[in-house]
Amino acid sequence: MSNGKPVYKLIDGKGRVLIPKELRSAAGMDYGDIVRLGVTNGRVSIRKIDIIEVGDQSPDAVKAYVRAAFKTMPDDTRLSLIAELTELLKQKKEV
Template sequence: MKNRPIYKLMDGKGRVLIPKELRTASGMDYGDIVRLELANGRVSVQKVDIIEIGDQSPEAVEAYVRAAFKTMPDNTRLSLISDLTALLQQKKEG
C-alpha cells in the first residue's frame, strides 16, 4: 500500500468508512475493538486486543462482549444466544 492520504466524507451520524486496504494493512477485521483518541486536535484509530482495565462504560463492555463472542466455538455461541433469548422472554413476560 502506498503511503498517500485518503479522504473520506463523514456521514450524518459521524461515521467514516475505513477503506479495506487500511483495515487489511492494520490487521483490523469485523468485530475488532478499536480505540479512538483525540490528541492535539487529531483523532487516531488503533486496533486493540483488550479494553483498558477498569473501563466499564457501556461501549467498552459491549466491545469486550462482542470480541469474546467472536472467539467462541459455534456451540458455545448458540448456547449463549439461547440463554439470552430466554432471559429476554422472561423480562418481556414479567
C-alpha cells in the same frame, strides 16, 4: 492506497467515516474488532486493540468486550449462550 498516499474521506451526518477495506486489511482490522479512538495535538487516531482497558465500564467498552469475547468462543458455547439469552428475553416479556 498501499502506496502511502493520503486518503481523504467526508464525515457523514452522524459523524461516521468509512475506513477503506485496503486500510482495514493493512491494519489487521475486521468486522467486530475493537478499536480505540483518541485525540493528541488535534489529531484523531484509531488503533485496533484486543483488550479493553481495566476499569472502563462504559456501555461502548462493555459491548465491545462482549463482542470480542463472543468471537473467540467455540460454536457450541456461542449457541448455548444464545439459547440462554433468548430464554431470558422471553421471561422478561412475560413479566
